[in-house]
Amino acid sequence: MEAWSGGLVINGFIITVLLYLFLFIFFNRKHRDDFEYTVVVCFLIGLLWIVPWGIMLMIPVALVVSVISPASRAKWKEKMVPRSVTSMGLVLILVLGGLIPPSAPVGDESWILVSEENPESWPWPASIQHTYLHDGKVISVLNTRIPHTLSAYGSAQSSLSIALGLGLDDLRLKQSIDQLGINPESFALEPILVDSKHTYNNQEYHVLRERIFLESVESLTLGYVLIVAIPSAGGELTVLSIVRTSLDDIDVWEEQIVNDYLRISE
Numbered sequence: 003m004e005a006w007s008g009g010l011v012i013n014g015f016i017i018t019v020l021l022y023l024f025l026f027i028f029f030n031r032k033h034r035d036d037f038e039y040t041v042v043v044c045f046l047i048g049l050l051w052i053v054p055w056g057i058m059l060m061i062p063v064a065l066v067v068s069v070i071s072p073a074s075r076a077k078w079k080e081k082m083v084p085r086s087v088t089s090m091g092l093v094l095i096l097v098l099g100g101l102i103p104p105s106a107p108v109g110d111e112s113w114i115l116v117s118e119e120n121p122e123s124w125p126w127p128a129s130i131q132h133t134y135l136h137d138g139k140v141i142s143v144l145n146t147r148i149p150h151t152l153s154a155y156g157s158a159q160s161s162l163s164i165a166l167g168l169g170l171d172d173l174r175l176k177q178s179i180d181q182l183g184i185n186p187e188s189f190a191l192e193p194i195l196v197d198s199k200h201t202y203n204n205q206e207y208h209v210l211r212e213r214i215f216l217e218s219v220e221s222l223t224l225g226y227v228l229i230v231a232i233p234s235a236g237g238e239l240t241v242l243s244i245v246r247t248s249l250d251d252i253d254v255w256e257e258q259i260v261n262d263y264l265r266i267s268e
Contacts (some may be wrong), residue, residue: 166210
């Protein structure tokens with residue numbers, strides 16, 4: 003079973019309240035004769051706490067359903083402007099919710115803190131990254147907002163897929179790789195084909211292993227990266243990254259470090 007860290011982020015409740023408040027205001031002003039649309043949207047807002055891919059899955063499905071039914075098409079044609087304004091307003095609230103600062107990262111007391119910020123991070127979604135040194139390895143703990151869903155289940159997989167697709171992983175890891183004495187401008191990352199889940203403390207977590215190599219010499223392996231995604235309900239994700247040199251390959255799953263983090267983050 004996929005793990006959920008158990009964290010319940012209060013920001014998720016704030017965003018949910020804002021969504022329902024916005025919908026209530028527009029219902030009173032624009033949708034008094036469109037009760038069906040209002041009920042459906044209320045239901046969809048609640049599904050944000052359940053559906054893994056959130057609006058990225060729900061919006062296409064809602065559009066398909068609206069197009070398939072002749073009655074729905076006719077109603078949308080009649081109520082195009084107020085429905086469109088309301089829908090865009092709700093999506094905008096979710097997008098802006100990504101600017102809410104996440105909770106502060108934590109690290110084990112045996113880890114040496116070397117940085118509390120990452121200059122390579124994007125302003126949206128909001129994130130906080132702490133970088134540590136421990137036993138010759140670089141550990142980064144990133145807490146980031148995931149505005150597309152409030153669900154803890156499946157959010158790790160969807161968020162990692164989005165980050166890899168946009169190349170955000172390379173930017174985030176530059177600071178960690180620099181701590182190993184590797185020029186962060188000359189490296190490249192290559193995913194290692196392994197299972198996307200690994201068990202820590204009897205629970206499964208989405209993981210990603212990557213190889214670090216020089217862009218000029220692809221066959222030269224400089225190190226490895228292990229990424230463990232730890233979701234929290236309410237639209238926040240913790241990404242634990244461990245960077246090590248190619249000489250240190252005793253425990254590729256970094257059981258001790260990950261278990262230590264899970265213990266202190268409970």
